[in-house]
Structures are given as structure tokens and as C-alpha cells.
Amino acid sequence: xxxxxxxxxxxxxILDLFPLSGWGRFKAAFVDLREGLRLLPLAxxxxxxxxxxxxxxxxxxxxxxxxxTAVMVIALGFLYAELFGIxxxxxxxxxxxxxxxxxxxxxxxxxxxxxxxxxxxxxxxARRPFSVFAIQAIIRNLLVLAHNAVVVLVVFLIFDIVxxxxxxxxxxxxxxxxxxxxxxxxxxxxxxxxxxIPPIVGSLLQVFFFVTPVIWKPELVGTLGGWLxxxxxxxxxxxxxAPLLGExxxxxxxxxxxxxxxxxIVLAAVFFARFRARIAYWV
Amino acid sequence: MTRVLVDRLCLHFPVYHSExxxxxxxxxxxxxxxxxxxxxxALVEDARHRVTIDVLKDISFTLDKGERLGLIGGNGAGxxxxxxxxxxxxxxxxxxxxxxxxxxxxxxxxxxxxxxxxGLENIRLRCLFHGFGQAQAGSIAQNVAEFAxxxxxxxxPVKTYSSGMLVRLAFGLAxxxxxxxxxxxxxxxAGDITFLEKAKKRIESLVQDSDTLVMSSHQPEIIRRWCTxxxxxxxxxxxxxxxxxxxxxxxxxx
Numbered sequence: 458x459x460x461x462x463x464x465x466x467x468x469x470x471i472l473d474l475f476p477l478s479g480w481g482r483f484k485a486a487f488v489d490l491r492e493g494l495r496l497l498p499l500a501x502x503x504x505x506x507x508x509x510x511x512x513x514x515x516x517x518x519x520x521x522x523x524x525x526t527a528v529m530v531i532a533l534g535f536l537y538a539e540l541f542g543i544x545x546x547x548x549x550x551x552x553x554x555x556x557x558x559x560x561x562x563x564x565x566x567x568x569x570x571x572x573x574x575x576x577x578x579x580x581x582x583a584r585r586p587f588s589v590f591a592i593q594a595i596i597r598n599l600l601v602l603a604h605n606a607v608v609v610l611v612v613f614l615i616f617d618i619v620x621x622x623x624x625x626x627x628x629x630x631x632x633x634x635x636x637x638x639x640x641x642x643x644x645x646x647x648x649x650x651x652x653x654i655p656p657i658v659g660s661l662l663q664v665f666f667f668v669t670p671v672i673w674k675p676e677l678v679g680t681l682g683g684w685l686x687x688x689x690x691x692x693x694x695x696x697x698x699a700p701l702l703g704e705x706x707x708x709x710x711x712x713x714x715x716x717x718x719x720x721x722i723v724l725a726a727v728f729f730a731r732f733r734a735r736i737a738y739w740v
Numbered sequence: 741m742t743r744v745l746v747d748r749l750c751l752h753f754p755v756y757h758s759e760x761x762x763x764x765x766x767x768x769x770x771x772x773x774x775x776x777x778x779x780x781x782a783l784v785e786d787a788r789h790r791v792t793i794d795v796l797k798d799i800s801f802t803l804d805k806g807e808r809l810g811l812i813g814g815n816g817a818g819x820x821x822x823x824x825x826x827x828x829x830x831x832x833x834x835x836x837x838x839x840x841x842x843x844x845x846x847x848x849x850x851x852x853x854x855x856x857x858x859g860l861e862n863i864r865l866r867c868l869f870h871g872f873g874q875a876q877a878g879s880i881a882q883n884v885a886e887f888a889x890x891x892x893x894x895x896x897p898v899k900t901y902s903s904g905m906l907v908r909l910a911f912g913l914a915x916x917x918x919x920x921x922x923x924x925x926x927x928x929x930a931g932d933i934t935f936l937e938k939a940k941k942r943i944e945s946l947v948q949d950s951d952t953l954v955m956s957s958h959q960p961e962i963i964r965r966w967c968t969x970x971x972x973x974x975x976x977x978x979x980x981x982x983x984x985x986x987x988x989x990x991x992x993x994x
Contacts, residue, residue, distance in 0.1 A: 472828045472843065475836040499868040506865075510856050582852035583845045584828035585869065650756070734831040737824075738753055 472584070477734070486730040493588025500589050504596030522604045530556055530608055537672060546616050552672060553612040554698055557605040559671045562690065563662045565598045569641040570648035570655040577740045587736055591641040595634065613701075621703040629696040629714075636693070636718050639725035646732050649739040665690055686710070689717035742840065743921055743952040744803035744826060749835035751796040751818075751825060751976075795821045796976045799835070803952055810967030810984065811956035812991055817973040819956035823847055823923050826954060841920025841952075846910060848925075859894040859901075859909055866913055880916050887912035887942065908935060915942050924955040940966065960988060 477485055493500070512518040530553045538548040572590050573580065580587075612618075648654040669690040675682060685691045692714035699706040796818050803809055811819040824830050825837055827845045845852070853862045863884055867877035885894055888908040893901060901909070914922065922943075943953065943966065957963050963970065963984065970987035972980040980987050 470842060472839040473836070474828055474831045474838070476832060476834055495871070496869065499865065502865060502868055506854075506857060506861065513856075578848055579852060581824065581829055582848035584843070737829050737831070739756070 482730040482733070483726070486726070486733050489586045489729075489733060490588045492586035493592055496586065496589050497592065500592040501596050503589075503593045504600060507593070507597045508600055519600075519604050522601055523607050526557060526560065526605045526608045527611075530612065533672065541673065541677070543674070548674075550609075550612050550616050550618045551674060551698070551702060553609045554701060555671045555694065557602065557609050558694055558697060559666065559669075559690075560605060561598055561602045562693075563666065564601065565594065565637055566640060566644065566662060567655070567659060568594050568598070569644040570658050572641055572645035573649040573736050574645075574652075574740050580737055580740050587645075587733060588638070588642065591638055591645060594641055595637045598637075618701075619703050620701045621705070622700050625700040625706075626697050629700070632714065632718055633693065633697070636721055639718075639722045642729045643721075643725040646728055646736060649736050650732070669694065686713040689721070692717060741805045742802050743805050743807070744801075744840075744954070745836070745838040746799055746801050746826070747836040747838075749796055749799040749825060749837060750794070750833050751821060751830055752792040752794045752833055755791040755793060794976055796825065799976075799978060801971065801978070801981060803954070805952060808953040808966060808968045809955070810963045810970045811954065811973060812958075812963065812970055812988070813973035813979070818976040819973055820847065820925055821976075822973065823925055823954060823956060826921075827923050839921055844914045844917060844919025844922045846914050846922070846924040853898050853906070853910060855899040856897055858897055859888075859890060862898060862909070863894075863913060866917070870917060880913075883916045884909065884912040887916070887938070904935065911939055911942075919951065921952045921954070924953070926955075926957045926959075936962075960992060963988060 508519050512521065515521065517524070530549070533556070534545065534549040534552050537543075537552065538545045541548070569591070572594050573587065576590050579585070579590075644654065644658065648658075665688070669688050670677075670685065671690075671694070675685055675691065675695070678685065686709065692710045695706060695710045696714050698704075699710075799822065811822060813819055821830065823845075824847060825832065826839060827843055827847065828837070828839070829847075852866075854865070857865070860881065863881045864877060867880055872880065888894075888905070888911075890901075890905060890909060893905060898906065898909070953966070955966065967984050970980075970982065970984050970991075971978055972987055972991050980990060
């Protein structure tokens with residue numbers, strides 16, 4: 458058990474560790490999460506420093522991210538609008554938004570597999586909640602997302618896109634952040650134990666990039682549309698994409714997004730509770 | 741008051757990422773046959789054919805407020821692992837570890853610093869980790885700067901520091917935050933003589949505030965000066981536990 462909370466009337470903390478089982482493991486995992494959230498200012502600084510360090514010495518700094526995305530959107534946009542035979546005015550805003558959102562998903566998932574195994578030194582130098590590393594990765598990727606969002610904003614202004622029911626993206630973003638935490642903890646754990654996980658996840662993401670309606674519009678599959686809901690990435694993308702593009706969203710897509718998230722969260726909770734204490738041994 | 745309680749602590753490490761299981765298994769059986777004579781830790785194969793290394797076996801002791809414990813023993817005796825278990829990094833496989841009060845650690849060779857960041861940034865991160873406010877963080881930064889005598893180097897990335905400078909910064913930082921229990925691994929060699937004098941003064945003032953120290957070292961003279969009690973570890977077990985001079989003399993004679 459690892460109770461790190463101060464006792465009443467006593468400012469001292471007590472670290473009490475012994476092997477846990479059953480419910481105790483879930484409680485310890487919950488304490489880890491709570492402590493991780495308490496260190497949110499640290500995670501935010503670390504996430505920002507990660508980006509600053511990556512671009513230390515470069516003239517444009519993090520805005521290289523924005524430029525890379527802009528080039529990608531322009532190149533792909535003109536080509537695929539022609540290939541799919543869609544008007545640029547409807548395709549380019551869709552593509553810009555999709556690519557930026559997918560960029561967040563795929564980078565976060567790729568990085569989540571090494572979120573613990575890359576921090577061997579920090580993990581072995583002092584006890585700290587494991588969730589801090591996950592939160593740091595999420596903050597870092599949200600900051601990248603914010604830089605890329607500039608491209609989407611510019612495209613929306615050029616093509617005069619008016620979002621519909623924009624408040625709907627608030628619950629959607631909330632769900633994204635909870636899912637991000639779940640998948641980062643879960644894959645971070647697997648990546649620490651099995652070193653084959655990062656390449657496997659990398660190839661799977663590539664497959665999902667093509668089978669998920671990221672660069673193509675979901676209407677293109679016609680009657681097969683129902684099958685798309687099995688792909689967890691489609692409903693999650695759609696709940697943010699539709700309100701921003703000013704489209705209405707069938708309720709079933711939200712239901713699918715919630716169902717996929719529930720499965721993910723339960724799995725992550727079970728694995729994190731079961732193996733949290735082993736991460737230090739694995740890295 | 742008991743600061744640290746360790747009760748029948750056992751730790752064993754899984755060995756993964758081996759070439760193949762048959763090789764692993766044959767190694768384990770070969771080694772376990774003569775593990776009695778072998779120095780260091782033994783490979784053991786458990787019921788599910790996982791190879792594990794017993795690093796700590798059945799360790800029990802308690803430390804009271806104000807005690808300065810030294811850990812001695814050969815390479816692979818389990819000194820670093822025991823320190824990490826006390827820090828709560830490795831949670832016990834069986835047994836119990838209880839530490840009352842805040843814990844400061846100086847275990848890693850890079851001492852938990854990010855080498856790409858500047859000294860000041862590292863100080864700021866440590867303050868955030870402890871949840872300090874602006875004012876407190878400022879006074880800690882000043883305290884560390886005075887102790888470490890790094891001057892303008894504080895604004896440079898830590899990777900440009902010499903190992904001595906790194907140790908001064910890390911030691912100053914770890915002791916500026918006044919932990920109740922300070923855990924140190926054998927890294928002091930990098931400091932020069934004047935640093936050791938300063939470090940000792942700082943540690944002694946910490947201990948005077950009834951704080952507790954656990955350190956491991958290979959240097960007898962440092963242990964004799966710094967510790968009031970020694971635990972001699974061998975193959976992950978306690979071979980001897982007692983006052984510094986008694987244990988050290990036996991250890992050096994062995």
C-alpha cells in the first residue's frame with residue numbers, strides 16, 4: 458500500500474509499501490493518478506520543455522510543426538481533391554482538420570509505447586507517480602496540436618467554414634483527454650514489458666490511417682458505413698470533426714465513441730492497477 | 741521514534757529479453773546447482789519458468805531518528821537495490837517497507853537531472869515536483885547557488901558541467917529541500933576534498949535536526965566519518981549489523 462497523504466494533525470507523510478492484491482491495487486493506482494494530477498504544473502512545464510528542447514537553437518522553433526502541417530495539407534489537399542473528384546472548398550477544410558487530429562492521435566499513441574521505458578533514469582532515481590509521465594506526454598502532444606490548429610484556422614477562414622453547435626466539441630475534447638490518459642498508461646505499460654510493442658503499434662497505426670476515414674470522407678463507403686463504427690478511431694474523430702465542420706452528427710456515432718472509450722478505460726484501469734508496481738522492475 | 745522499518749523484505753527481479761527460453765533454462769539450472777559457492781546473486785527459475793534474480797532476501801532492520809546508516813558489501817550485494825526499495829522505487833515482492841517522513845534521494849549517476857536543461861531549470865522542476873510556491877522556490881534556488889558555487893554555469897545546460905559540478909548541484913539541491921530521510925548511493929568520489937568538507941558540514945547540520953541518512957560507499961574513511969551504524973550486505977542478505985567501527989573492522993579483515 459502506498460499512502461502518501463499526511464495524517465490528521467501531523468504534517469509528516471508515511472510511505473508504507475507491501476505486496477497488494479485485489480482492491481488494494483486499484484486503490485494504489487488511484488492514488489498514483491491523484492498524485493499525478495496534483496503534479497500537473499510539473500507535467501505542464503515538462504511537456505513545454507520537451508517541445509522547447511526539441512527546437513532549441515532553431516529559428517522558427519515549434520512553428521516548424523505548423524509549417525510542416527501546412528505543406529502536407531496543401532500538397533495532399535490539391536492531389537486528393539482531384540483524385541476523389543471533390544470540390545476543393547469542401548475537401549480542404551475536412552482534410553486539414555482530419556490530418557491535424559490524426560497527427561495528435563498517432564503521435565501520442567506512438568510515443569505512449571515508450572513513455573515509461575524512456576524514463577528509466579527518472580523512474581529509478583526517485584519515487585514519483587507513473588501517471589506524471591503519461592500526463593507529460595499528453596500535454597506535449599496537446600501543445601503540438603495547438604500549434605497545428607493554426608493551419609486549420611487559416612483554412613477555415615479562407616473557405617469561410619462556420620462551425621455548428623461548437624459547444625459539442627467540449628465533451629468530445631474531454632473524452633479525448635480521458636482516452637489519451639487510458640491509452641498512454643496502458644501502452645506505456647506494455648511497451649515497458651515487451652519491447653516488441655512499439656514497432657507493432659507503429660505498423661497498426663499505419664493500417665488504421667488508411668482504413669479510417671482520415672483522408673477520405675466516410676460517405677464514400679456508401680452502405681458499408683455501419684462497419685466503420687467498429688474502427689475505434691472513426692467515431693472519436695467524427696465527434697470533433699462534425700461540429701467544427703458544421704455538419705450534424707447521428708447519435709449512433711457518439712454512442713460508438715463512448716462504447717469504445719468504455720472498453721479502453723476498463724482495460725487500462727485493470728492493467729494499470731495490476732502491473733503498476735512492476736514498471737520500475739521492467740524498465 | 742522509528743523512521744525506517746524494513747520487515748522481511750524480499751526483492752527478486754525478472755530476467756526478460758533473453759535470447760531464448762532453452763538457453764535461459766539451461767543457464768538457470770547450471771547456476772542454481774552451485775549457487776552456494778557463487779558470489780553475487782543467483783538466477784532462479786520459478787514455477788512458471790520465468791527466470792528471476794534474488795537481489796534482496798529476508799532483510800529486516802529499523803532505523804531511529806538521527807541514525808546515520810552505512811551500507812557496505814561487494815558489487816552486486818544489493819546495496820543500491822536496498823536504497824531504491826527504501827525510496828519506494830521498487831515495491832516489495834514480499835515483506836514490508838515503511839518510511840516515516842519525506843524522502844530525499846541521490847541514487848542515479850545523473851542524480852535525477854535532465855542533462856539537456858540548465859541548472860536553474862532543473863532546480864525549478866525539482867521545486868515543482870515538491871509543490872513549492874514561487875517564493876520558496878526562489879529561496880531554494882539561492883541556497884543551492886550559494887552552496888554549489890556554480891556562478892554563471894547555472895544558466896547553462898547541465899550536460900556542459902564537469903562531474904564534480906554536477907555532484908555539487910545535485911547534493912546542494914537534495915539537501916536544500918531538507919528531507920527527513922536522505923538516501924545516497926556511492927557517487928561522492930566525484931567531489932574534491934573541499935567539497936567533501938562542505939558536504940559533511942551540510943549533512944551534519946541535517947542530522948542535527950534529527951534527520952536520518954542511509955548511504956552506501958566503498959570508501960572506508962568516508963563511512964567511518966559519516967556513519968554511526970553499518971549494515972554489511974552479502975548476496976542480498978544481512979551478514980552483519982552494528983556500530984560502524986565493529987562492522988567495518990570485521991569487513992576489512994574478511
